[in-house]
Amino acid sequence: xxxxxxxxxxxxxxxxxxxxxxxxxxxxxxxxxxxxxxxxxxxxxxxxxxxxxxxxxxxxxxxxxxxxxxxxxxxxxxxxxxxxxxxxxxxxxxxxxxxxxxxxxxxxxxxxxxxxxxxxxxxxxxxxxxxxxxxxxxxxxxxxxxxxxxxxxxxxxxxxxxxxxxxxxxxxxxxxxxxxxxxxxxxxxxxxxxxxxxxxxxxxxxxxxxxxxxxxxxxxxxxxxxxxxxxxxxxxxxxxxxxxxxxxxxxxxxxxxxxxxxxxxxxxxxxxxxxxxxxxxxxxxxxxxxxxxxxxxxxxxxxxxxxxxxxxxxxxxxxxxxxxxxxxxxxxxxxxxxxxxxxxxxxxxxxxxxx
Amino acid sequence: xxxxxxxxxxxxxxxxxxxxxxxxxxxxxxxxxxxxxxxxxxxxxxxxxxxxxxxxxxxxxxxxxxxxxxxxxxxxxxxxxxxxxxxxxxxxxxxxxxxxxxxxxxxxxxxxxxxxxxxxxxxxxxxxxxxxxxxxxxxxxxxxxxxxxxxxxxxxxxxxxxxxxxxxxxxxxxxxxxxxxxxxxxxxxxxxxxxxxxxxxxxxxxxxxxxxxxxxxxxxxxxxxxxxxxxxxxxxxxxxxxxxxxxxxxxxxxxxxxxxxxxxxxxxxxxxxxxxxxxxxxxxxxxxxxxxxxxxxxxxxxxxxxxxxxxxxxxxxxxxxxxxxxxxxxxxxxxxxxxxxxxxxxxxxxxxxxxxxxxxxxxxxxxxxxxxxxxxxxxxxxxxxxxxxxxxxxxxxxxxxxxxxxxxxxxxxxxxxxxxxxxxxxxxxxxxxxxxxxxxxxxxxxxxxxxxxxxxxxxxxxxxxxxxxxxxxxxxxxxxxxxxxxxxxxxxxxxxxxxxxxxxxxxxxxxxxxxxxxxxxxxxxxxxxxxxxxxxxxxxxxxxxxxxxxxxxxxxxxxxxxxxxxxxxxxxxxxxxxxxxxxxxxxxxxxxxxxx
Numbered sequence: 001x002x003x004x005x006x007x008x009x010x011x012x013x014x015x016x017x018x019x020x021x022x023x024x025x026x027x028x029x030x031x032x033x034x035x036x037x038x039x040x041x042x043x044x045x046x047x048x049x050x051x052x053x054x055x056x057x058x059x060x061x062x063x064x065x066x067x068x069x070x071x072x073x074x075x076x077x078x079x080x081x082x083x084x085x086x087x088x089x090x091x092x093x094x095x096x097x098x099x100x101x102x103x104x105x106x107x108x109x110x111x112x113x114x115x116x117x118x119x120x121x122x123x124x125x126x127x128x129x130x131x132x133x134x135x136x137x138x139x140x141x142x143x144x145x146x147x148x149x150x151x152x153x154x155x156x157x158x159x160x161x162x163x164x165x166x167x168x169x170x171x172x173x174x175x176x177x178x179x180x181x182x183x184x185x186x187x188x189x190x191x192x193x194x195x196x197x198x199x200x201x202x203x204x205x206x207x208x209x210x211x212x213x214x215x216x217x218x219x220x221x222x223x224x225x226x227x228x229x230x231x232x233x234x235x236x237x238x239x240x241x242x243x244x245x246x247x248x249x250x251x252x253x254x255x256x257x258x259x260x261x262x263x264x265x266x267x268x269x270x271x272x273x274x275x276x277x278x279x280x281x282x283x284x285x286x287x288x289x290x291x292x293x294x295x296x297x298x299x300x301x302x303x304x305x306x307x308x309x310x311x312x313x314x315x316x317x318x319x320x321x322x323x324x325x326x327x328x329x330x331x332x333x334x335x336x337x338x339x340x341x342x343x344x345x346x347x348x349x350x351x352x353x354x355x
Numbered sequence: 356x357x358x359x360x361x362x363x364x365x366x367x368x369x370x371x372x373x374x375x376x377x378x379x380x381x382x383x384x385x386x387x388x389x390x391x392x393x394x395x396x397x398x399x400x401x402x403x404x405x406x407x408x409x410x411x412x413x414x415x416x417x418x419x420x421x422x423x424x425x426x427x428x429x430x431x432x433x434x435x436x437x438x439x440x441x442x443x444x445x446x447x448x449x450x451x452x453x454x455x456x457x458x459x460x461x462x463x464x465x466x467x468x469x470x471x472x473x474x475x476x477x478x479x480x481x482x483x484x485x486x487x488x489x490x491x492x493x494x495x496x497x498x499x500x501x502x503x504x505x506x507x508x509x510x511x512x513x514x515x516x517x518x519x520x521x522x523x524x525x526x527x528x529x530x531x532x533x534x535x536x537x538x539x540x541x542x543x544x545x546x547x548x549x550x551x552x553x554x555x556x557x558x559x560x561x562x563x564x565x566x567x568x569x570x571x572x573x574x575x576x577x578x579x580x581x582x583x584x585x586x587x588x589x590x591x592x593x594x595x596x597x598x599x600x601x602x603x604x605x606x607x608x609x610x611x612x613x614x615x616x617x618x619x620x621x622x623x624x625x626x627x628x629x630x631x632x633x634x635x636x637x638x639x640x641x642x643x644x645x646x647x648x649x650x651x652x653x654x655x656x657x658x659x660x661x662x663x664x665x666x667x668x669x670x671x672x673x674x675x676x677x678x679x680x681x682x683x684x685x686x687x688x689x690x691x692x693x694x695x696x697x698x699x700x701x702x703x704x705x706x707x708x709x710x711x712x713x714x715x716x717x718x719x720x721x722x723x724x725x726x727x728x729x730x731x732x733x734x735x736x737x738x739x740x741x742x743x744x745x746x747x748x749x750x751x752x753x754x755x756x757x758x759x760x761x762x763x764x765x766x767x768x769x770x771x772x773x774x775x776x777x778x779x780x781x782x783x784x785x786x787x788x789x790x791x792x793x794x795x796x797x798x799x800x801x802x803x804x805x806x807x808x809x810x811x812x813x814x815x816x817x818x819x820x821x822x823x824x825x826x827x828x829x830x831x832x833x834x835x836x837x838x839x840x841x842x843x844x845x846x847x848x849x850x851x852x853x854x855x856x857x858x859x860x861x862x863x864x865x866x867x868x869x870x871x872x873x874x875x876x877x878x879x880x881x882x883x884x885x886x887x888x889x890x891x892x893x894x895x896x897x898x899x900x901x902x903x904x905x906x907x908x909x910x911x912x913x914x915x916x917x918x919x920x921x922x923x924x925x926x927x928x929x930x931x932x933x934x935x936x937x938x939x940x941x942x943x944x945x946x947x948x949x950x951x
Contacts, residue, residue, distance in 0.1 A: 030412045033385040034435025034558050040479065040540065041547050041557065048531055048540065066382045070487060070530050072915060073378030097410075108680060108714025112409040113387065115379055121717055122379075122409050151432040156417040158712055186559055187435060246562075246569040247461070247832030266556075272544065275579070276551025276561075282569030283561025286428055294429070299422035301564070 016059040017206030022091035024083055025065035028113035028125045029097020030152040030161050034187035035143035036067040036096060041272045042190035045198055058201045077114045084131045092200060093136040098145040098152045099167040101160030102126050110159045138174050138200055140181045142193055147182035148291040155295050165217060182217035186288035190272055192222050216291060227259035227285045230267035240318020242311055247282060253311050256301045257284040264289040371395050373402050374906060383484040384923040385436045388879060391719060396906050401914060404895035406879050407724040415710040418869040423838055423861050424565060430871055431559040436924060438558040439472055440850035447846030448857040449565035450636040455836035460829055461567035462631035463821035467580060468553030469628060470817060473810035474587055475546035476851040477803050482539035485800060485919045489601060490528035497902045497912040501608050508604060512596035521604045524597060542590055549583045552576055567833030577822050584814055589778035591808045595786050598804040602797045609901050616796030616894045616917030622748035623731060623740040625856060626652030627849035638695040641665045649813055650849060651759060653752030660755040665847055673703040673737055675728040678881035684709035690860045690868050691843050705858040705870035706843060728883035729876050741890035742853020742874045744799040744922040746806035749849060750788050763812035773812045799920035840864050850874050852922035878921045891918055
């Protein structure tokens with residue numbers, strides 16, 4: 001092949017509609033940075049897959065995330081100011097952490113990032129969101145704090161914090177017409193986030209239609225089913241087998257598992273590489289992906305009030321079913337009777353011509 | 356640019372020209388940290404440093420009135436990289452409060468999970484976050500002379516790790532493009548899989564409970580863990596000598612580098628991994644079971660081991676204000692007058708703390724951070740002890756205490772030996788960590804890599820113990836309990852980056868007071884009521900400047916290495932004004948230490 005001959009198959013490759021995109025990731029909500037840490041665990045795709053261009057058709061991605069950034073201080077903040085000035089376009093704004101209410105006090109700040117050169121005071125996270133959200137191609141909430149408020153928005157909290165939709169409005173749309181994309185989870189399941197980001201990059205590249213979201217802003221393909229629907233302990237539920245002790249293989253509903261009513265795919269996907277998760281591996285579901293988390297699920301270690309009727313019913317039905325299955329299972333566990341030694345063939349084989 | 360800068364050893368002139376520089380946020384850490392400094396470029400040293408945190412969430416406030424059984428789920432969310440350390444510490448405190456002792460198998464499962472956390476977290480921090488400060492790109496931008504030398508310097512342990520020159524190691528650490536950077540990132544996933552096997556999910560576990568764990572101990576569980584562990588063991592056989600070569604090179608290339616991040620030896624370790632044969636979670640026996648931990652608790656002052664008794668450690672804790680945005684609690688309620696042994700408990704002890712936030716303008720010299728100032732009371736002084744980023748204090752205390760002896764790990768009184776058996780492609784190796792001369796940036800970083808080996812060696816021991824239980828048919832992982840109406844309790848653990856305590860007061864079956872003290876308040880604390888600077892501040896102040904860049908191109912790399920050596924983990928920030936830095940004082944000054 002001559003050096004200057006283009007490979008025939010190259011015609012399959014198309015340049016993305018947008019060549020480069022920046023991801024501005026603000027962790028300065030009321031967060032624990034657990035969502036940033038979480039995405040470093042992702043492999044489907046991994047962060048390096050996206051940054052090094054391992055997936056065809058995507059724009060070049062520049063990530064500005066404080067946990068991973070090479071730059072420090074003002075060098076790091078430069079991208080934020082550039083984006084604010086409209087010189088960093090297009091960009092996706094990722095928010096991690098709940099948004100505090102800075103109006104419930106007289107002065108100071110609950111959460112901030114960087115310093116205002118004029119006043120010498122910190123620039124609040126709220127102000128950054130107000131400045132950047134209108135200029136962003138899309139705004140993504142990473143984790144339950146940013147999406148719905150989460151643990152820091154618990155009853156009795158001093159900061160009055162909330163989720164992105166509470167802050168920007170449930171009708172809010174980006175300049176590209178996207179509603180806020182919410183990827184809840186405490187922390188966010190690694191691949192759930194990276195896959196959502198990947199989808200958005202496909203969309204930006206002109207390779208995918210509008211991201212399908214439900215009425216709480218969640219990607220439908222990730223949060224459409226309940227924990228229970230994917231749970232590998234679901235069979236025990238059906239058979240009315242509920243453990244009252246941790247460390248046992250049966251269904252955890254009586255211990256406080258909220259799986260039957262929680263939208264989350266962790267039981268299907270596992271936590272990482274298919275390993276771990278919650279009910280599958282012996283942890284009660286505490287509803288950490290839900291808008292009502294945490295208060296509506298506390299105290300976590302009691303049976304959910306609404307679960308009693310269904311688990312009682314399942315106990316009655318399941319006990320009968322289990323007895324019948326036990327019977328059939330016994331049969332299934334026995335080999336057929338024609339597998340034996342000796343001179344006689346009892347398989348039922350009857351050749352047409354006996355010699 | 357071959358001229359290396361000189362360490363700031365010249366006598367200090369009172370006529371100093373100080374330039375304000377700040378870095379906010381400090382990246383490649385967890386959380387929001389700002390470092391504000393005044394730098395004396397003529398004398399090439401940092402004159403003043405303030406550490407500030409820009410986030411407040413209020414755990415101690417919103418936990419009041421909640422069910423004490425929820426504490427581990429809630430407090431896990433304090434930290435996004437070591438949340439499980441909080442969850443574990445919270446269950447320790449719950450066990451004490453509820454009077455429950457988990458089955459042995461549960462304890463081994465927790466220990467295996469926590470070992471995986473150390474293996475993961477130290478690994479990702481060392482080679483994907485702090486490692487970038489030592490990568491080719493960074494060294495080229497800050498000390499081209501050093502990179503030049505690194506290109507000419509052979510690695511003494513090339514045979515063990517495969518990199519011929521020091522500059523090859525630096526290149527391999529370049530973010531995302533460096534091969535070792537990417538390998539470390541991948542290894543941080545393998546170790547998190549090990550973690551998820553034991554504790555369900557990372558970083559907020561799903562299977563930890565008071566009384567034990569929900570993890571089902573099966574043969575498959577331990578197989579899946581062990582095969583991954585052995586890959587990590589093999590990895591560490593390369594990584595320890597690799598870091599030794601890299602760090603030793605800095606001492607050699609930049610004479611005086613031991614002064615970077617150096618402070619007085621004031622180290623605290625609260626102990627890690629309980630021994631289920633000894634630990635009954637009673638306060639009364641806390642000294643005994645604390646001393647049976649697989650990392651010995653201890654406080655080291657000026658190189659001397661002051662105590663290994665968790666009761667002493669507990670009673671000495673003081674939470675001071677001074678520069679933080681909170682009201683004092685001088686008039687607040689005393690929740691605990693005496694500990695369960697009858698010892699008096701101070702008003703400023705976490706059991707008696709009342710948290711009242713007072714948001715206000717940031718004023719350096721007055722109130723400038725959301726972090727309080729934990730101190731440890733010793734011989735009439737409130738000592739600003741640090742954790743050495745975790746590993747330095749753990750290894751130091753364990754080495755001096757001369758207690759841990761599990762075959763895989765042996766404390767000698769002056770060192771710690773770690774044994775890693777044969778793996779697929781490497782023969783057995785025994786590493787020995789010796790107590791260093793200094794508590795400084797390089798030794799904090801070096802200790803981290805040795806502690807990764809320590810955690811792997813400990814995990815081998817725990818896996819053997821767990822499998823022995825399994826083979827004996829002891830698969831119970833949880834014991835039932837009742838939540839008492841009234842109780843006080845505490846939990847002590849080592850978060851990845853150092854000391855961690857949870858203090859609880861239960862009244863009417865609900866949480867009446869809850870104060871977690873993770874490592875970061877100890878390390879990132881501001882000046883306290885006595886004016887004593889916190890450890891970051893103290894370590895950065897008087898750090899000499901070795902960077903070759905002039906003020907207008909200054910990156911502050913030596914300061915970054917000093918701060919990051921502590922493995923900062925705050926939702927906090929460090930600001931830097933470069934070039935247009937504000938000059939505080941301009942007086943006649945001799946031009947010392949010409950910049951290269």
